[in-house]
Amino acid sequence: MSGTPAGRHYLNSAYGIRSWLLTVDHKRIALLYLTSVTLMFMLGGVFAALVRLELLTPAGDFFHADTYNKMFTMHGIVMVFFFLIPGIPAVLGNFLIPMMVGARDLAFPRLNLLSWYLFTIGAVFTLFNIVIGGVDTGWTFYTPYSSAYTTTNIVPVALGIFISGFSSILTGLNFIVTIHKMRAPGLTWFRLPLFVWAHYAYSIIVILGTPVIAITIVLLALERVFHLGFFDPALGGDPVLFQHFFWFYSHPAVYIMILPAMGVISEIIACFSRKRVFGYSFVAASSLAIALLGFLVWGHHMFVSSQSVFAGLIFSILSFLVAIPSAVKVFNWTSTLYRGSISFQTPMLYAFGFLGLFTIGGLTGLMLATLGIDVHVHDTYFIVAHFHYIMVGGTVMAYLGGLHYWWPKITGRMYPEWWGRLSALIVFIGFNLTFFPQFIVGYLGMPRRYYAYPPEFQVLNVMSTAGASILGVGYLIPLVYMIWSMRYGKAATANPFGATGLEWQTSSPPATENFAEPPIVTEEAYAYDRIPVPERGVYAG
Amino acid sequence: MPAEARVAGPKTAHAHQFEDAGQQREAVTLGMWVFLVTEILFFGGLFLAYAVYRWSFPAAFTLASRHLDVLLGGVNTVVLIGSSLTMAFAVHAAQTGRRRALSLFLLLTMLLGGVFLGIKAVEYHAKFVERLIPGASFMMSEENAPAHFDPATDPAIAAGVPSVDPGAEADLQRHAQIFFSLYFAMTGMHALHMVIGLGLLTWLLFGAARGRFRPGADAPVEIVGLYWHFVDIIWIFLFPLLYLIGRHA
Numbered sequence: 001m002s003g004t005p006a007g008r009h010y011l012n013s014a015y016g017i018r019s020w021l022l023t024v025d026h027k028r029i030a031l032l033y034l035t036s037v038t039l040m041f042m043l044g045g046v047f048a049a050l051v052r053l054e055l056l057t058p059a060g061d062f063f064h065a066d067t068y069n070k071m072f073t074m075h076g077i078v079m080v081f082f083f084l085i086p087g088i089p090a091v092l093g094n095f096l097i098p099m100m101v102g103a104r105d106l107a108f109p110r111l112n113l114l115s116w117y118l119f120t121i122g123a124v125f126t127l128f129n130i131v132i133g134g135v136d137t138g139w140t141f142y143t144p145y146s147s148a149y150t151t152t153n154i155v156p157v158a159l160g161i162f163i164s165g166f167s168s169i170l171t172g173l174n175f176i177v178t179i180h181k182m183r184a185p186g187l188t189w190f191r192l193p194l195f196v197w198a199h200y201a202y203s204i205i206v207i208l209g210t211p212v213i214a215i216t217i218v219l220l221a222l223e224r225v226f227h228l229g230f231f232d233p234a235l236g237g238d239p240v241l242f243q244h245f246f247w248f249y250s251h252p253a254v255y256i257m258i259l260p261a262m263g264v265i266s267e268i269i270a271c272f273s274r275k276r277v278f279g280y281s282f283v284a285a286s287s288l289a290i291a292l293l294g295f296l297v298w299g300h301h302m303f304v305s306s307q308s309v310f311a312g313l314i315f316s317i318l319s320f321l322v323a324i325p326s327a328v329k330v331f332n333w334t335s336t337l338y339r340g341s342i343s344f345q346t347p348m349l350y351a352f353g354f355l356g357l358f359t360i361g362g363l364t365g366l367m368l369a370t371l372g373i374d375v376h377v378h379d380t381y382f383i384v385a386h387f388h389y390i391m392v393g394g395t396v397m398a399y400l401g402g403l404h405y406w407w408p409k410i411t412g413r414m415y416p417e418w419w420g421r422l423s424a425l426i427v428f429i430g431f432n433l434t435f436f437p438q439f440i441v442g443y444l445g446m447p448r449r450y451y452a453y454p455p456e457f458q459v460l461n462v463m464s465t466a467g468a469s470i471l472g473v474g475y476l477i478p479l480v481y482m483i484w485s486m487r488y489g490k491a492a493t494a495n496p497f498g499a500t501g502l503e504w505q506t507s508s509p510p511a512t513e514n515f516a517e518p519p520i521v522t523e524e525a526y527a528y529d530r531i532p533v534p535e536r537g538v539y540a541g
Numbered sequence: 542m543p544a545e546a547r548v549a550g551p552k553t554a555h556a557h558q559f560e561d562a563g564q565q566r567e568a569v570t571l572g573m574w575v576f577l578v579t580e581i582l583f584f585g586g587l588f589l590a591y592a593v594y595r596w597s598f599p600a601a602f603t604l605a606s607r608h609l610d611v612l613l614g615g616v617n618t619v620v621l622i623g624s625s626l627t628m629a630f631a632v633h634a635a636q637t638g639r640r641r642a643l644s645l646f647l648l649l650t651m652l653l654g655g656v657f658l659g660i661k662a663v664e665y666h667a668k669f670v671e672r673l674i675p676g677a678s679f680m681m682s683e684e685n686a687p688a689h690f691d692p693a694t695d696p697a698i699a700a701g702v703p704s705v706d707p708g709a710e711a712d713l714q715r716h717a718q719i720f721f722s723l724y725f726a727m728t729g730m731h732a733l734h735m736v737i738g739l740g741l742l743t744w745l746l747f748g749a750a751r752g753r754f755r756p757g758a759d760a761p762v763e764i765v766g767l768y769w770h771f772v773d774i775i776w777i778f779l780f781p782l783l784y785l786i787g788r789h790a
Contacts, residue, residue, distance in 0.1 A: 105558035215586035228722035
């Protein structure tokens with residue numbers, strides 16, 4: 001447990017590009033993912049910036065409508081399929097789950113490497129399509145526009161998403177088998193960290209949902225290339241069937257993004273308030289409840305697509321029900337904070353940011369689940385604001401918080417605390433300035449996906465674009481100091497935050513086989529009353 | 542990867558990340574079952590689409606399904622069930638350590654799988670000749686109906702769709718295209734799984750030739766067997782849905 005970067009660990013156990021590209025070590029694969037996912041995030045961010053630039057003025061000044069359509073489509077595809085969905089599980093989950101269950105690696109290390117390659121190949125197909133002209137359907141690929149009318153490159157993008165879907169499936173499969181079969185002696189289900197529970201629920205959704213989008217994409221491609229009829233109304237096919245298929249996966253995909261984020265938040269809040277998580281078993285079970293209920297609500301995306309009012313009513317009620325396990329989590333985190341010994345480290349600031357943004361996103365979700373309101377704000381910026389609060393506000397805050405929290409474990413170096421807190425603050429301010437005006441402008445009636453708008457919406461759009469540039473700065477700061485800290489950061493001890501959990505019981509960075517000896521677990525997670533608070537000097541910036 | 546694999550210590554019967562062979566066996570078996578769950582959901586989308594359109598266009602689906610060759614389909618069903626039987630024998634041979642029998646049964650399974658795909662190719666070719674491939678030249682007519690099909694006594698036509706009505710006839714053609722789209726998507730996806738299965742069996746055969754599968758180390762044979770049975774079961778659902786339903790009416 002020496003914990004200095006001088007020792008032998010997974011980063012210096014082998015050198016050279018081959019040792020990375022052929023690695024089967026889950027920790028190295030996590031870093032491969034970190035690199036790819038960060039690249040995709042930056043790319044998606046560039047498209048977002050271009051979209052916001054166009055919307056700075058009411059007239060379409062910068063791009064043609066076609067170009068604008070391709071911009072927001074690529075922003076959506078890249079961010080959803082190549083950042084938000086794989087982000088936390090592929091990077092943090094890959095790195096941490098074997099360690100958290102006390103295993104030497106995931107159950108199927110070579111499958112894990114394969115899933116990174118599939119992710120990369122999928123990303124290449126998708127990026128290749130930008131080079132040859134882009135796609136203009138929006139990330140939802142609604143038929144029959146996508147299958148019969150658009151002249152843009154649906155098939156390469158569909159193939160890219162199909163391939164990266166297999167990457168998700170294999171990751172989920174690996175997690176499920178690892179969590180079931182590779183737990184250390186004494187690590188019972190109800191001693192698992194909530195991060196593991198969240199990833200278990202995530203894996204269930206991935207296993208059950210991703211194959212459905214995969215077959216949907218296959219059918220779309222078959223219809224487009226071979227003119228087989230499935231969704232084409234000219235043949236009697238039903239375009240709304242495509243929407244059912246699409247949302248059967250893509251609504252649960254929101255929980256694919258947010259459940260791992262919730263796992264991260266549980267770890268951070270317990271550590272930085274130095275308390276057991278209030279209602280541990282309820283938080284664990286609520287992950288499973290979200291996973292199961294999440295499959296029953298896809299119809300709330302289709303209130304205005306010829307669905308019967310009765311079906312709409314059922315989907316509306318079921319959508320309300322998902323709020324219950326989500327609220328269970330938020331209230332339990334709040335109760336954990338109550339009378340806790342809170343320290344405002346960077347990860348905790350990001351966690352607070354998560355709580356605020358997720359709550360706003362969740363409550364507006366209740367508004368949208370209400371049939372009447374949804375019909376009013378359908379396909380307006382209100383929707384855009386809502387899902388950015390949930391998917392981006394929730395997932396990115398947790399991703400950055402988790403990255404800071406486990407950074408010492410991953411790299412063996414501390415991040416600069418002052419800069420970390422600054423970035424958390426800027427991201428929070430920038431995010432709210434970007435997306436809160438969109439609630440208002442959407443409620444006033446500005447539709448989404450339009451490249452020009454009436455002049456009365458300009459003030460709110462300028463605010464939003466200004467916020468986006470602040471948000472961009474907030475994301476760039478961690479990028480710079482994280483890279484800086486890998487070389488110049490202070491050496492981290494094995495457990496700089498004084499946290500519980502098996503991953504903190506090995507050196508930072510861990511050895512290739514994770515633990516010198518297989519750990520034996522004798523108590524529940526989050527026994528923070530047994531661990532002394534580390535001295536301030538250890539992690540002060 | 543050899544560098545990491547060596548970390549666990551001396552060469553063992555199980556991979557470095559597992560504590561023992563028993564844990565490895567449990568893990569790979571669970572892994573395959575979870576994978577099969579994803580496969581069920583994958584085919585589930587196709588089954589759902591089939592159900593929706595069968596519900597919407599019963600007359601067209603009934604007529605179109607009579608253009609499938611129930612004899613060839615039936616033979617294929619028997620062939621595939623036979624291959625599942627030989628696969629089960631192969632798994633048993635691996636468990637009991639009979640190397641010669643293992644190779645034999647793997648070969649038999651592959652042979653039957655090959656026969657299935659061959660018959661499937663004959664069927665596809667017939668559909669091509671009969672202009673039943675969806676697209677511009679699609680034409681489902683009484684001429685390309687099988688010999689035993691008699692429109693005069695056909696209750697589906699008698700009950701629902703008078704063939705003299707040109708609008709209804711056009712509808713029938715369009716909806717029959719959807720049937721054949723589903724037919725090719727479902728059987729094509731199934732055939733693709735068969736091809737992957739044949740690849741896995743080939744891999745097993747090479748392993749068996751080198752004596753890789755001993756009692757206690759037969760998990761690969763077992764999980765490929767699970768996969769093969771799964772592909773078989775998918776066909777057990779496809780056959781009645783595509784070939785049989787409505788035929789008696």
